[in-house]
Amino acid sequence: MQPEQVVTELPVTGWTGPFDPMSTRAAVAALEAGRVVMLPQLAFEVTEAERAVLSAGLLSGKRKNISLEPATGKIGGAADVPEPLAAFMGRFAAQAEILARGLLAPYSRPLRLGRTSFRPAEIAGRDYSPRKDDKRLHVDAFPTRPTHGDRILRLFSNVAPDGRAREWRVGEPFGDLASRYLKTLPAPAATRARLYAMLGLTKGVQSGYDQMMLALHDQMKLDETYQTTAPALPWSFPAGTTWMVFTDQVPHAALAGHFALEQTFYLPVSAMVSPETAPLRVLERLTGRVLA
Numbered sequence: 232m233q234p235e236q237v238v239t240e241l242p243v244t245g246w247t248g249p250f251d252p253m254s255t256r257a258a259v260a261a262l263e264a265g266r267v268v269m270l271p272q273l274a275f276e277v278t279e280a281e282r283a284v285l286s287a288g289l290l291s292g293k294r295k296n297i298s299l300e301p302a303t304g305k306i307g308g309a310a311d312v313p314e315p316l317a318a319f320m321g322r323f324a325a326q327a328e329i330l331a332r333g334l335l336a337p338y339s340r341p342l343r344l345g346r347t348s349f350r351p352a353e354i355a356g357r358d359y360s361p362r363k364d365d366k367r368l369h370v371d372a373f374p375t376r377p378t379h380g381d382r383i384l385r386l387f388s389n390v391a392p393d394g395r396a397r398e399w400r401v402g403e404p405f406g407d408l409a410s411r412y413l414k415t416l417p418a419p420a421a422t423r424a425r426l427y428a429m430l431g432l433t434k435g436v437q438s439g440y441d442q443m444m445l446a447l448h449d450q451m452k453l454d455e456t457y458q459t460t461a462p463a464l465p466w467s468f469p470a471g472t473t474w475m476v477f478t479d480q481v482p483h484a485a486l487a488g489h490f491a492l493e494q495t496f497y498l499p500v501s502a503m504v505s506p507e508t509a510p511l512r513v514l515e516r517l518t519g520r521v522l523a
């Protein structure tokens with residue numbers, strides 16, 4: 232794989248625009264084609280008060296993730312969150328949203344804001360069960376939050392105070408990935424989906440698409456051969472950079488780094504410029520069934 236197949240760099244320098252139509256077209260085309268859109272000149276600025284919070288021992292410890300639900304302002308993942316941290320994450324969420332709605336103009340209205348997360352802990356050397364280990368190539372699928380085919384778009388900023396880069400691997404096109412695992416992906420199981428929702432295990436009823444994507448996520452991570460032989464390119468995101476990617480489409484693994492911020496967005500397939508590239512449509516073509 233060549234770098235231009237997995238990453239498109241754009242010279243965006245501000246969170247609020249104005250963004251020129253060429254950057255918008257390039258960003259949307261790259262994202263929908265399954266590339267990472269890298270903004271090497273766009274840093275999320277950290278204030279002095281926030282820097283003190285970043286370096287606090289509390290955050291560099293065991294916790295992998297601190298999350299903020301923008302709709303409610305509720306913070307999860309940390310026992311007591313200092314006020315500057317809540318404000319820091321809120322400020323990032325607001326800027327990420329302005330950037331996404333502005334730069335990705337065709338998505339501006341239909342884009343929905345999901346969770347914000349702060350990931351202070353170093354990734355390298357941490358041990359997880361293979362299924363939970365994001366150092367392994369995977370596509371994102373949320374066990375408790377069915378998307379029914381809506382896209383998962385994520386925006387990341389590396390805010391490491393010591394300048395440490397975030398190291399990823401970026402993998403093959405979704406069509407290749409889906410074809411590889413097609414025979415072992417489960418058929419839609421509607422009764423189980425209703426039961427899970429009734430028991431409160433999922434927030435809403437999973438579609439066949441959600442069930443397939445969860446299986447795909449697990450099968451990739453548990454497949455040693457895939458992990459070691461699948462096409463993937465290493466990519467470094469230096470401190471002070473920002474990047475976006477459809478993580479439901481692009482196989483990715485985060486190998487090293489600390490202090491990243493991440494904002495999740497959801498986008499209906501119908502709002503895409505090329506909806507046929509959506510994982511939902513790819514899986515529907517391959518299986519010949521309606522999946523959501």
Ligand SMILES: [Fe+2]
Nearest residue numbers: 365370371478
């Ligand atoms: Fe992921």
